[in-house]
Amino acid sequence: LPPGFTQVTAGDLPELEAAIGPDTAAVMVETTQGEGGVVPLSTDYLRGVRDLCDAQDILLIVDDVQAGVGRTGTWFSWQQLGFEPDIATTAKALANGLPVGVAMARGEVATAFESGDHATTFGGGPVVCRAALTVLDEIEEYGLLSNVAERSEQFREALGHLDGVVNVRGRGLLLAAVLDDTRALDVVERSLELGLIVNAVRPDAVRFAPPLNISEEETAQAVSVFEKALG
Ligand SMILES: Cc1ncc(COP(=O)(O)O)c(C=O)c1O
CATH class of the missing domain: 3.90.1150.10 (Aspartate Aminotransferase, domain 1)
Incomplete structure (x- = not known):
């Protein structure tokens, strides 16, 4: 993880609440932990995290790098779990092996990004983007x-x-x-x-x-x- 994160026990809402302080900007979760052992976090816990973030006025980020792009049966993992994040990431399957990852945001958070804020040399290259779009089409076409x-x-x-x-x-x-x-x-x-x-x-x-x-x-x-x- 990048610096600045405090890790808490997955599934323990009181522990998460206790870890949130005045400088906390966001909570980041995987809905099903991948490298952590393929551990699905319960819908009650995840909805509780959403409510906690709303109550504390902080953002909820879902790391869907592993679980996104259909891997759990919906386009994104949270879509079957009854809550929505403010920001989400996905990558692995997106271009079927070609290197591309995305960060997505909605609502007010999305407007905080300006052109160039998230630039990398090869980011948004036409070949990987075409591959990603084709993957999405194929997932749809083949059900x-x-x-x-x-x-x-x-x-x-x-x-x-x-x-x-x-x-x-x-x-x-x-x-x-x-x-x-x-x-x-x-x-x-x-x-x-x-x-x-x-x-x-x-x-x-x-x-x-x-x-x-x-x-x-x-x-x-x-x-x-x-x-x-x-x-
Ligand atoms: C859930 C999750 N998030 C993030 C990453 C890191 O992704 P990247 O290698 O694209 O930075 C991985 C890599 O395995 C992952 O499984």
Whole structure:
């Protein structure tokens, strides 16, 4: 994180409230923590953060770098959670691998930006912007948001029945299989050997973040490979 942030325990509203002081400008959250272990924050907590920010007259920023652009089944993660941020960021999937990220703002906050305030040498380049627009068109054209919801259910159901998996958490196609033991690294290594790309976000949690256009058959195949990797 850039300097100036104070980290608080996710999901603990009183702790957040206590950390807000007269110099606090904003609160920044991921709605589902990605690198933090694929931990979805509850809607009650997130709406509580929104209310707290309103009451204290500070801004709410959502870091949707990982969870945005359809990854959780809506264009942006907060759209299924009953609140709106003032500022949001997104990046990873936006141009399907080409390097582009965006910061978005609404209302009065948006008017605080002037041309040149947020400049970088390659920022807003035509090639990446064209790629990003094409990604958005393709997500729409191929109905990938509903595919995310359907494949998410399929993954949850199938992973949840595997021996060695005690829980499946996350939203959309940002999921983690929580294992019965701290053996995620070994299981990931074995999965990679068998051709399945997953990663260990916690000693006991393996992240699944497949392409949004994964098919029903590919999902079944991924789970079957994972079952072998679990031994
Ligand atoms: C949730 C989240 N925010 C921010 C970042 C950093 O993004 P960037 O590498 O585009 O600065 C990452 C990178 O993994 C991330 O997962």
